[in-house]
Amino acid sequence: MEFLVQNKSEVEEQLLSEAVNVREKIEEILLIGNVDLLNNAHRLxxxxxxxxxxxxIAFAEKEGVVWATxxxxxxxxxEWIQAIRRTLWNFLYEFEKLKDVFNDSKVFFDLEKKVNEKVDIFLKxxxxxxxxxxxxxxxxxxNLVENLSVPIIPITPSTCVLPLIGSIDESRMRIIEEKVLMEIGKLKxxxxxxxxxxxxxxxxxxINQLMKILDGTSMMGCKAVITGLRPEIVTKMIRAELCxxxxxxxxxxxxxxxxxYMVVS
Structure with missing residues (x-):
């Protein structure tokens, strides 16, 4: 570790040469997420x-949250982690040339296992x-989109408006059903x-699903009022004999x- 600290500038230079794409984005990543890649590399x-x-592991988990956020x-x-792996091995090689500590193959392979295992654990x-x-x-x-797509607006303590806009498919109708019945019970x-x-x-x-929602609304003791039916929908209901x-x-x-339904002063 002392050898790596003494050669900190050379380590950083090697890192930047190994990670070409990241090198061009270091300032941008620091600006967006306050992530100092070089200092974090020394820490790892x-x-x-x-x-x-x-x-x-705690450091890796914290990094994961930041990158996701x-x-x-x-x-x-x-690319950056693989650059750290290669750089570390390059400097281990330089350290070996100076100190001759890996003359035993078992020592080298034990070190190889420890280093690469820790890098893999960090990535995982x-x-x-x-x-x-x-x-x-x-x-x-x-959840936010669902709430915005079903905006139940209180008008009086007992009266609410649900304005529906855009297309409605089965998925959105299920959301409407859940939200309507839940809010009827919650807001009385x-x-x-x-x-x-x-x-x-x-x-x-x-339309059939909407009629089931109206049945559920009635079962909850709430009166449903429908406004703004368009001619196209009414025509389709007439042909399907729905009412x-x-x-x-x-x-x-x-x-x-x-x-x-409102008392207007």
Whole structure:
């Protein structure tokens, strides 16, 4: 370790020559994620040389979280770690030429096993940490998108509006069903106004699913009001012999429903 510290500048020069792609991105990575690749390389080398596996794994896990948080390129990380591996072996070779400590082949192969095993453990710990944290971020983003796609808006303590916009497929309809029934129970909603004016097209299967949601709404003791039905959807319902009349009250527009169910000063 003393030999490596004494040759710190040469180690860094070797690292940068080994990792050509990373060399061009060092400043950018530092700016984006506050990751100092050169200092981190010296830290990892010390853990490897001193066989400090516990601190090395903790360091790898922390690095994984940082790279996942800032979506830093994984190929750069892999190139950088392999550059560290090659650089360390180059300087072990220089150390051997000075000290002649590896004249016994068993000593050399034991060292080879220890060094490469620690590098592999670091990579494994890093990628597991990266993957786990990335999954958590993706799940959080999915939950956010789901909440934004089903925006139940309280109008009065007992009345809420659910404006639906864009296309609706089976996956989104399942989300709507879960969110509607959950919020009715949570907010004690007595009147739920579903505004469909932002829905241009709705397949018959989706309309059937919507009717089941209206049944569930009724079972929860909540009155459903549908507004903004477009002619295209109404035509499709007529041809499929479907009707909302016995499941919800129908209003032409959201404004009409708000006038009927709100006390306006």
């Amino acid at each position: 080398i010390r853990y490897i040389v001193e066989q400090n596996e516990d601190d090395m 800032y979506s830093l390129t994984l190929s750069f990380k892999l 710990s890093f990628f597991i940490s990266y993957s786990d944290y990335k999954d958590k971020l993706i799940l959080a983003q999915q 909603i007595q009147i739920l106004i579903l505004d469909l004016s932002g829905i241009i097209e709705m397949e018959v299967e989706i 909302f009349d016995n499941k919800a009250e129908i209003k032409g527009t959201l404004q009409q429903a708000l006038r009927d």
